[in-house]
Amino acid sequence: MRIQCPFCGLRDWSEFSSLGDANARRPDGDAPAADFFDAVYLRGNPAGPHEELWYHAFGCRGWLRVARDTRTHEIFAVDMCGEVAAS
Amino acid sequence: MRYSIFGLMRQALRGHRDWTPAWRDAAPKKQYEVIVVGGGGHGLATAHYLAKVHGISNVAVLEKGWIGSGNTGRNTTIIRSNYLLPGNLPFYELSMKLWEGLEQDLNYNAMVSQRGVLNLYHSDAQRDAYARRGNAMRMHGVDAELLDVAAVKRMVPFLDFDNARFPIRGGLLQRRGGTARHDAVVWGYARAASLRGVDIIQNCEVTGFIEEAGRIVGVSTTRGEIKATKIGLAVAGNTSRLANLAGLRMPIESHVLQAFVSEAIKPRIPGVVTFGAGHFYISQSDKGGLVFGGDVDGYNSYAQRGNLPMFEDVCESAMALMPSLGRIRVLRSWGGLMDMSMDGSPIIDFTPRAGLYLNAGWCYGGFKATPASGWCFAHLLARDEAHEVARAYRLDRFATGHLIDEKGQGAQPNLH
Numbered sequence: 001m002r003i004q005c006p007f008c009g010l011r012d013w014s015e016f017s018s019l020g021d022a023n024a025r026r027p028d029g030d031a032p033a034a035d036f037f038d039a040v041y042l043r044g045n046p047a048g049p050h051e052e053l054w055y056h057a058f059g060c061r062g063w064l065r066v067a068r069d070t071r072t073h074e075i076f077a078v079d080m081c082g083e084v085a086a087s
Numbered sequence: 088m089r090y091s092i093f094g095l096m097r098q099a100l101r102g103h104r105d106w107t108p109a110w111r112d113a114a115p116k117k118q119y120e121v122i123v124v125g126g127g128g129h130g131l132a133t134a135h136y137l138a139k140v141h142g143i144s145n146v147a148v149l150e151k152g153w154i155g156s157g158n159t160g161r162n163t164t165i166i167r168s169n170y171l172l173p174g175n176l177p178f179y180e181l182s183m184k185l186w187e188g189l190e191q192d193l194n195y196n197a198m199v200s201q202r203g204v205l206n207l208y209h210s211d212a213q214r215d216a217y218a219r220r221g222n223a224m225r226m227h228g229v230d231a232e233l234l235d236v237a238a239v240k241r242m243v244p245f246l247d248f249d250n251a252r253f254p255i256r257g258g259l260l261q262r263r264g265g266t267a268r269h270d271a272v273v274w275g276y277a278r279a280a281s282l283r284g285v286d287i288i289q290n291c292e293v294t295g296f297i298e299e300a301g302r303i304v305g306v307s308t309t310r311g312e313i314k315a316t317k318i319g320l321a322v323a324g325n326t327s328r329l330a331n332l333a334g335l336r337m338p339i340e341s342h343v344l345q346a347f348v349s350e351a352i353k354p355r356i357p358g359v360v361t362f363g364a365g366h367f368y369i370s371q372s373d374k375g376g377l378v379f380g381g382d383v384d385g386y387n388s389y390a391q392r393g394n395l396p397m398f399e400d401v402c403e404s405a406m407a408l409m410p411s412l413g414r415i416r417v418l419r420s421w422g423g424l425m426d427m428s429m430d431g432s433p434i435i436d437f438t439p440r441a442g443l444y445l446n447a448g449w450c451y452g453g454f455k456a457t458p459a460s461g462w463c464f465a466h467l468l469a470r471d472e473a474h475e476v477a478r479a480y481r482l483d484r485f486a487t488g489h490l491i492d493e494k495g496q497g498a499q500p501n502l503h
Binding site for chain 1: 325327328331336337338339340341385386387388389390394396429485486498499500501
């Protein structure tokens, strides 16, 4: 598997580290405990398209938001997290 | 047909013409008392113990492919009970005891071989951690021996003891641990369950759940609708997918774990040896191949194959431990889908949906757990109460904070 890093170009999977589901977001500090439980522990874990966070540890050290099929490892889109947040 | 040495001799004299199929390939009926979804080791063991221990034989085991085609056929066949935490130790020790009597119970040769599991340590700190684990095991009545380097050298002299970075200082040995023939475990449980009247239904994929009055009362499958009073999921690797069909989100991610087997060589490695400075474990099958593996690839995956960089990582550990392996050729590699739970420990519990029961989250530990998993899941299904050694394996432990995190990694499944 290779990931097209927007900054570094096409790089081998072994340069990256996966943090998993990109849609698990930390709730506001005053949110109920159930929301924190949901964010920390529950995952959709789909067989198919999956949005996830990858850290380019042995490259630009940027955080990437990757859309990937968990059955085929086909990658649909890769964005820098900072740019996703800014847009 | 009961298997015995005399039966084997009789068949040998007749040219092996009269063997009958070991179990019955059933067609689905409309209604069962219990449906177990998943025809792997855990599902079939559950069906066997439901019939044998609890007298419930109106049971169907639904398998989307052929039995044992999932993780039971994709592991490194290791059995052991060398855990640390009180939530885990009694459960895995029950499993070890069931392994010890399995072949007599099933009347099937599962090739259970208690050849020992040796975990190597490489530093003083690791020795202390292993001494602690060994003490925890002995306090729970599990055998454990802390070996110094001389004792390890007598057992496995071919290791790289004076490795510059990871010198071997000794090991923690569980002599009762070892290996079992994974396919035979499936076939043995299938045969024993089938003989007691359990229907084993292959090529029958569950595509949805049938709900009546707020209770799950059946499943829709590729072979029609089947109803049951109770439905148990034993589909590790695909738990989230099936739970989603019932409207549940799980504290689980599916990850791929690879394993490898080399060409067959003469007997070399006496038991199971694990490297303490990386994640690597190796044993030798009775056929002579070296069977070994390491970490999960580390990303969500439903592909039953892994990537080459992890293969390289495993081989680097192998070379650091046992340099002579460099001359061995690898024959095959395969990947299995792990139900990686958020604390690295399994779940055997009710679900929030009435009528639906869960057996999931086995991470790497599923094969060794097969007998106890079936034993405890059958207990839960039959009596609607958790078995005493599986009480900690609750689904709500993540919400209440009663985690069972052997490695202390936190809620990051790819690190367990």
